[in-house]
Every structure is written in structure tokens, then in C-alpha cells.
Amino acid sequence: MRRILGIALAVLLIGGVIAVIFAGGQEPEGTATKTVRGVIGSEKSEFFRDPDVVKALANKGYTVKAETSGSWAMDQLALKEYDFAFPSSSEPAEEIQAKAGVKGAQTAKPFFSPLVVIARANAAKVLADNGLVRMNGKNTGTLLMEPFLKAAGEDRTWQQLPGSAAHAELSGTVFIKTTDPSTSNSGALFIGAASNVANDKTVVSDQAGIDRTGPLLRKLISVQGSLEPSTDGPFRSFISGSGEPLVLAYEAQVAALLTQKQATGEAAGMVVLYPDTTVNSPHTFVPIGEGAAELGNLLATDPRLRELAVRHGFRPQEGVAEFTAATAPYGGYLNPQLTGIRQVGAPTVKVLKALAARATGQGDTP
Numbered sequence: 001m002r003r004i005l006g007i008a009l010a011v012l013l014i015g016g017v018i019a020v021i022f023a024g025g026q027e028p029e030g031t032a033t034k035t036v037r038g039v040i041g042s043e044k045s046e047f048f049r050d051p052d053v054v055k056a057l058a059n060k061g062y063t064v065k066a067e068t069s070g071s072w073a074m075d076q077l078a079l080k081e082y083d084f085a086f087p088s089s090s091e092p093a094e095e096i097q098a099k100a101g102v103k104g105a106q107t108a109k110p111f112f113s114p115l116v117v118i119a120r121a122n123a124a125k126v127l128a129d130n131g132l133v134r135m136n137g138k139n140t141g142t143l144l145m146e147p148f149l150k151a152a153g154e155d156r157t158w159q160q161l162p163g164s165a166a167h168a169e170l171s172g173t174v175f176i177k178t179t180d181p182s183t184s185n186s187g188a189l190f191i192g193a194a195s196n197v198a199n200d201k202t203v204v205s206d207q208a209g210i211d212r213t214g215p216l217l218r219k220l221i222s223v224q225g226s227l228e229p230s231t232d233g234p235f236r237s238f239i240s241g242s243g244e245p246l247v248l249a250y251e252a253q254v255a256a257l258l259t260q261k262q263a264t265g266e267a268a269g270m271v272v273l274y275p276d277t278t279v280n281s282p283h284t285f286v287p288i289g290e291g292a293a294e295l296g297n298l299l300a301t302d303p304r305l306r307e308l309a310v311r312h313g314f315r316p317q318e319g320v321a322e323f324t325a326a327t328a329p330y331g332g333y334l335n336p337q338l339t340g341i342r343q344v345g346a347p348t349v350k351v352l353k354a355l356a357a358r359a360t361g362q363g364d365t366p
Helices: 002-025 044-049 050-059 073-078 090-100 120-128 145-153 183-197 207-222 232-239 251-259 265-269 295-301 303-311 320-330 348-361
Strands: 036-038 064-069 084-086 107-113 115-119 133-135 140-143 246-250 271-274 277-279 282-287 342-343
Touching: 036 044, 036 303, 044 050, 044 064, 044 232, 044 251, 050 064, 050 207, 050 303, 064 140, 064 295, 073 090, 073 183, 090 107, 090 183, 090 348, 107 295, 107 303, 115 120, 115 183, 115 251, 120 133, 120 140, 120 271, 140 342, 145 183, 145 207, 183 246, 183 277, 183 348, 207 348, 246 251, 251 271, 265 303, 271 277, 282 295, 295 303, 303 320
Parallel strands: 036 064, 036 084, 140 271, 277 342
Antiparallel strands: 084 282, 107 282, 115 246, 115 271, 133 140
């Protein structure tokens, strides 16, 4: 009897293992004929994991296996092991092309997402009362970069801002929690925008501009302590109710949270601030292997994949109407037309890396 029970138990255990392997590794439904491996910015990981995206890609003949990396760290990877790289802007894409030996490859820019600063309601109110923010509604506003950077340059604390005394949780130096600008796209573009404002509203293009703006950028970054490699960690901390009162994020992260009806509790009361000066951030698809040559254009043009990109908060290229329609119920948080936002060009890769080095205290040579 014991032997029979043992055999039965073994069969059940084996069946359980097979079930787990099958459930975790089953191929997506569809007509996928090729598997491609890519490295992507972490802000796109939920998009590529979405079962509907997996199915839509399979229907077009693709199974995509994606790994994440900071956009500005991708050129340090063994890129020949990947079929594509998908950083969060065009600037690191240039470095990736050079490192992978595919300079001149036909890149695609399927979608983009502007930077925003998500704020606790009390923090946004104090900043607005002190002229650092202009509120455009209960849950949305504009971060006024010039006065904000002036306050940062003066090491202003929350306690020095009238109205903050009623909010004990607002203490210490006023700062925005960013990512590491030397490895992460969002952090790099934020210091790119800040350097533009600090450089008399012109793109930093030489050593003089680096020297002029470097000290302020250092203050913006050094006050934060340890830096995250991607926006995912600080964003998740914020929406869970912990984290800093001001956090740099992509609009896509906020829009996805809203459209997927996950903005509850603390997150429901957040204020979304659009910096009045921002650097464009078109997510740029770089094909490395032959197998992914057409995937970037597919992401940019296929109606179903564009629809799913919007569901994940991204703005398809030439897709203002699509984004506006999809996010209409959440207009109280978002700025679909980017009204009042000055969009500026990024410094060259060489200069932006030099600015990041200054900001993180790693050097001062462009």
C-alpha cells in the first residue's frame, strides 16, 4: 500500500512540475515565426509583457524577448547578442548604433513620452503658493523651471517656504527625485532641460556652458543621495504612499496608471506637474540583427500596436488625437496638447555626458 501511495504521489508531483513549466513557458497564441531578443528601457517592460501586445506581435510573426537596461548604459552591453535595442530617446541610440557597428541603420521612433514631476497634493500647493508651480486644476499644473532652479541654487528648504509648517512631512531641502543621469534617460534629459534654462534658455554646446551650468546641476543631483537606475523604483514608491514628495517620471507611467484604473489611495490624489521646459524624448528603435529589421516600423504603424501603446500611456508619433481620446476621462491630471510647454533640443551626446559627469561629481571634461 505504501509503495502504491508513493508512486501515486510521484505521478502527482511530476504532473505539477509539468503544469508549472507549461504555464510559465507556453508560446503566445498567433502565428509567430521568429524570435527576437532586445534590450529596452524599463519604462517599456509592462508594454512588452502585456498579453495583448504579445498576441499582436505574434500575429505579425514575432516573439519578442526583452531585457531592461538604463538607456545610457546600453552601449556598454554586448550588443551583438541582441537583435535590437530600444532606448528612451534618440541621443543614446546614436551611441548604440556606433557600438553595435550598425551606424546608419534605419531606426524608428514609434512613440514618445514627455517628462513630468509627480507631486503630493500638499507639496504642489506649497510650491504654487510660493510661485514655483502654476496650478491648472486640482491634479495638474506646470513646474516653473526658472524659479524652481533658483530655489535649488539657493538650497531652499521646505521650512523656508511659507505654508509648509502645516505639513510636517515636508522637511529638508526642496528637490526632485530623479534617476542617475549618467545611465538613465530620464535623469539625463532632466539635466538637459535644466541646463538649457540655466544657460539663458539656450542649448549648452561648449565648455563655457558646461562650466556655467555644472554647479547648479551638481546641486540638483547631490542632494538626493543614492540614485536609482530607472524611473520604475521611485515611481512605484510614490504611488505606494512612500518615497519623496516630488518625483521625476514619464507621463506614460502616469497615463497607464490612470487608464488601467490603478490610481487609488495616495496615487489618486497626486498632482502631475509638467516642467515648462522639457527635452523631447522619442523612444528610438535600433535594429541590430536582421530578424528585427522591420519590427520598429511595425510598432510605429500597426493600428493595434499603436492602440496598445496608448493604453500603456505612450504618445504614438503623429498621434495626439489618439492619445487625447484615450485619456479624455483623465484630463484633470494630464496635458494632452502640452499647452504652455517649451520643448527644446538636447545637447549633443558628448556635451550631455559631460553635464551628467558634472552633475554626479565624476568629472569636468567634455
